[in-house]
Amino acid sequence: MRDLFSLDRQFTPIDIPDADVSILHEIEMPIGYDAIMRKLNDQTKWRQENVRVYGKEHKQPRLVALYGDPGKQYDYSGISMHPLPWTDLLREIKRRIEDCTDATFNAVFLNLYRDQNDSMGFHSDDEKELGKNPVIASLTFGATRTFLMKHKNNKEIPLQKIPLEAGTVLLMKGKTQHFWKHGINKQTQPCGPRINLTFRTLLSG
Ligand SMILES: O=C(O)CCC(=O)C(=O)O
Ligand SMILES: [Mn+2]
Numbered sequence: 001m002r003d004l005f006s007l008d009r010q011f012t013p014i015d016i017p018d019a020d021v022s023i024l025h026e027i028e029m030p031i032g033y034d035a036i037m038r039k040l041n042d043q044t045k046w047r048q049e050n051v052r053v054y055g056k057e058h059k060q061p062r063l064v065a066l067y068g069d070p071g072k073q074y075d076y077s078g079i080s081m082h083p084l085p086w087t088d089l090l091r092e093i094k095r096r097i098e099d100c101t102d103a104t105f106n107a108v109f110l111n112l113y114r115d116q117n118d119s120m121g122f123h124s125d126d127e128k129e130l131g132k133n134p135v136i137a138s139l140t141f142g143a144t145r146t147f148l149m150k151h152k153n154n155k156e157i158p159l160q161k162i163p164l165e166a167g168t169v170l171l172m173k174g175k176t177q178h179f180w181k182h183g184i185n186k187q188t189q190p191c192g193p194r195i196n197l198t199f200r201t202l203l204s205g
Pocket of ligand 2: 123124
């Protein structure tokens with residue numbers, strides 16, 4: 001049994017309305033962040049999906065993969081993904097993420113932003129497979145990119161710009177997905193590859 005006071009201890013809340021978001025820097029990993037970045041880059045079965053956005057087909061501006069428990073399914077932007085089985089490395093990372101967030105997850109979605117031209121449009125993680133108030137733990141390796149958060153209906157609340165460095169965990173819970181969208185813009189400043197892992201619980205299957 002872990003000490004009650006150790007739960008969430010190193011997470012710092014980000015003080016924004018209508019959200020439950022917190023951040024942890026420098027999560028402990030079994031090997032260095034650069035080594036994990038290389039392994040994930042080389043070992044992941046990356047895919048570049050065609051997605052339908054506002055009725056138009058186009059290639060996603062990043063590579064993606066889904067790993068997780070068997071029998072689950074994740075549908076978004078008109079595509080349906082079935083998780084590949086956990087690798088030893090992903091299972092070990094999941095264990096550490098579960099340990100520091102005190103949550104459990106059955107899938108991880110990976111995004112590879114190859115350089116500054118790759119991006120992710122504003123969206124909420126609100127697919128029905130994720131349930132009503134999903135807990136999502138996002139972990140970054142490689143280049144630092146800025147995670148943007150925009151309130152959905154209150155224009156007076158400023159855009160949040162959260163730089164996510166290697167080893168940073170961003171935890172979103174509660175009503176966050178109801179009130180906020182998030183995304184990663186392209187940038188003019190050149191940068192190397194970044195891999196982001198979002199641990200989730202898929203209810204389907
Ligand atoms: O790359 C990131 O930090 C965000 C990823 C994300 O929002 C997602 O996979 O749904
Ligand atoms: Mn997201």
